[in-house]
Amino acid sequence: MEAHLLEWLNLSIRWVHMITGVAWIGASFYFVWLENNLNRVNPRDGLAGDLWAIHGGGIYHLEKYKLAPPSMPDNLHWFKWEAYFTWLSGVALMLVVYYLNPSLYLIAPGSDMAPAMAIAIGFGSMIAGYVAYHFLCDSALGKHPALLGAVLFILLIAAAYGFSTIFSGRAAYLHVGAIIGTIMVGNVFFTIMPAQRALVKAIEDNTTPDPALPAKGLLRSRHNNYFTLPVLFIMISNHFPSTYGSQYNWLILAGIAVMAVLVRHYFNTRHNSNKFAWTIPVAALGMICLAFVTGPSSTPAAAVAVVNSNAETFSQVNKVIQERCSTCHATKPTSPMFSAAPGGVMFDTAEQIRLLAPRIQAQAVATQTMPLGNLTQMTQAERDLIGAWISQGAKLN
Numbered sequence: 001m002e003a004h005l006l007e008w009l010n011l012s013i014r015w016v017h018m019i020t021g022v023a024w025i026g027a028s029f030y031f032v033w034l035e036n037n038l039n040r041v042n043p044r045d046g047l048a049g050d051l052w053a054i055h056g057g058g059i060y061h062l063e064k065y066k067l068a069p070p071s072m073p074d075n076l077h078w079f080k081w082e083a084y085f086t087w088l089s090g091v092a093l094m095l096v097v098y099y100l101n102p103s104l105y106l107i108a109p110g111s112d113m114a115p116a117m118a119i120a121i122g123f124g125s126m127i128a129g130y131v132a133y134h135f136l137c138d139s140a141l142g143k144h145p146a147l148l149g150a151v152l153f154i155l156l157i158a159a160a161y162g163f164s165t166i167f168s169g170r171a172a173y174l175h176v177g178a179i180i181g182t183i184m185v186g187n188v189f190f191t192i193m194p195a196q197r198a199l200v201k202a203i204e205d206n207t208t209p210d211p212a213l214p215a216k217g218l219l220r221s222r223h224n225n226y227f228t229l230p231v232l233f234i235m236i237s238n239h240f241p242s243t244y245g246s247q248y249n250w251l252i253l254a255g256i257a258v259m260a261v262l263v264r265h266y267f268n269t270r271h272n273s274n275k276f277a278w279t280i281p282v283a284a285l286g287m288i289c290l291a292f293v294t295g296p297s298s299t300p301a302a303a304v305a306v307v308n309s310n311a312e313t314f315s316q317v318n319k320v321i322q323e324r325c326s327t328c329h330a331t332k333p334t335s336p337m338f339s340a341a342p343g344g345v346m347f348d349t350a351e352q353i354r355l356l357a358p359r360i361q362a363q364a365v366a367t368q369t370m371p372l373g374n375l376t377q378m379t380q381a382e383r384d385l386i387g388a389w390i391s392q393g394a395k396l397n
């Protein structure tokens with residue numbers, strides 16, 4: 001029952017996290033697009049530019065003020081709750097998935113790190129990441145955006161590497177995402193919102209607002225914009241064991257992040273020129289290269305030298321799977337952590353195992369993402385045996 005309730009808690013929080021995240025990132029994309037596409041030729045007095053758009057059967061006319069309108073409108077819409085709720089639901093989800101089950105999801109299989117320590121490192125790194133970022137932006141480095149970007153990138157990949165030595169692959173990825181997400185929401189909470197509040201107050205007090213304020217907010221919101229694509233990849237990454245499950249998972253993440261930022265840059269500049277259009281084919285080529293380099297090395301079939309008949313080999317494979325996998329992956333899991341087979345994956349019958357062979361190969365042979373946390377202590381020889389059976393056609397008899 002407890003496992004079942006946890007599943008529904010996970011579902012509810014994940015759903016909220018996705019909805020608020022879509023709202024937040026959607027608004028971020030929209031406003032960067034709006035800013036880039038304003039018509040700045042001969043704007044009306046006091047305006048920076050305007051834009052006409054058609055959407056959902058209506059025609060809209062948007063105007064951006066250089067600094068402030070002559071008087072404040074009664075209703076000024078602020079964008080912040082989507083950011084705050086994305087972060088809050090993200091932290092709640094981290095708690096439900098990783099921190100309530102540290103030995104299963106968080107800690108690297110085989111590591112003897114204490115769960116409390118791993119949780120402290122995980123949560124602490126989100127806060128530390130934001131603080132480090134904030135000081136870097138305010139330091140002299142803040143005046144050199146490209147250099148600042150490079151330094152941030154190296155620090156984040158260093159964090160990914162560090163996490164990969166103590167956390168499971170998927171937790172390592174998720175924690176890099178959590179650091180970036182915390183930086184993004186920190187930008188909204190500690191920089192963008194205060195700058196906007198000061199701007200609004202100056203307008204209401206009839207004083208001239210400090211033009212540095214919007215500039216500061218704009219810089220941080222640009223950073224957030226470049227963070228979005230890498231973060232979105234990280235949030236879906238745990239569907240892809242060949243990324244986080246690889247020995248070089250931190251390098252793969254670095255490669256994907258570079259491509260994501262390049263593509264974002266093209267979309268952020270293409271209103272001016274198509275100078276960065278090359279980023280799209282380069283990113284596509286990069287994904288193809290990554291697909292190749294992350295491909296499973298040819299299974300060590302020869303090393304296992306299966307001389308038995310297919311039926312005998314399968315009966316050995318079946319024994320391993322029942323012992324190492326079926327506590328979780330059965331119609332009625334015996335593990336108290338699951339009330340239903342996780343991922344809908346069940347190994348009750350020979351036919352189920354045969355049909356699932358490619359996914360078994362991906363999770364337990366090519367990468368070692370299963371058994372989760374290697375709780376059931378599967379050995380390398382057992383992985384090789386399953387690999388050999390699959391490479392010989394996964395035959396039952």
Ligand code: HEC
Nearest residue numbers: 324325328329342343345359360363364370371372375376
């Ligand atoms: C301790 C419980 C546990 C054990 C033991 C375990 N798994 Fe899993 N498995 C899970 C969970 C939980 C998921 C769902 C993963 C997620 O949340 O994304 C999963 C997902 C899977 C998936 C589906 C992933 C996909 O989308 O393709 C496969 C395949 C799989 N496991 C294979 C195995 C194999 C093979 C073994 C034995 C070598 C094994 N598992 C042992 C818990 C376990």
